[in-house]
Amino acid sequence: MIVYLVPLIIIGGLTSCGVYLLLSRNLTRMLLGLLLAGNAVNLLILTVGGEAGNPPIHGRTSGAETTTADPLAQGMILTAIVIAMGIAAFVLALTYRSFRLTTEEDVGNDPEDTRVSKLSESDAASIDEDAPQPVSARDTDEPDELDALPGHEGSR
Template structure:
């Protein structure tokens, strides 16, 4: 089996550029990064799919090829292209909606997420590692307050 270096370099470049764009705060750049990573994966599937050969149709030949091409890789890539188009349309719709609501394309840090993160950090600093931690008892088959809706005790 011959390994071609050019497709592998292209796959690496597409993946690295796509990840770089995905890490930005701009929604359009995120979409472009998602599409680049998807194209890199398609190229990877095509590269791993093996060498070219005769069409995978009984009785058909092309040139002096002795082997038959693997149709699975081609089918997977066609499916991935359709899925990528659907995801791109969805992300474009989200971007448009976000732009219409906030008139900006940058994704800001959610204040509630920042508050919860700060609260979790403060709470983690007060935990005493030497104190015995409470381990909840195992769940039993006995009914407790969360097992049924109020007023439906007889429905078991």
């Protein structure tokens, strides 16, 4: 098997650019990064799928090829393209909704997350102690009025 370095370098470049854009706070850049990373994965699947060959249809030939092309890689890429377009439409809808609500495209920090991150460890421990603890005596293996009992006359 011959390894071609140029497609692998292109795939690496697309992946790194996609990840860089995904880490941005701008929703449009995040969408572009998602699409770049998806296309890089599609190219990787196509590259790993093997060399070209005869069509995977019985009785069809293509030139002087002796092997049959693997249809799995092409099917996976088509499925990935459809999924990527669905995700892109969803992210575009989120971007549009966010822009209509805040007239900004950048995602800001959540105030509650910022407040919790500023708490010291002792404050966080005291909050955990104040939280209600589950009562283990409530849940038993004995049947009660909420259980569906097999053979019960009312369930037929």
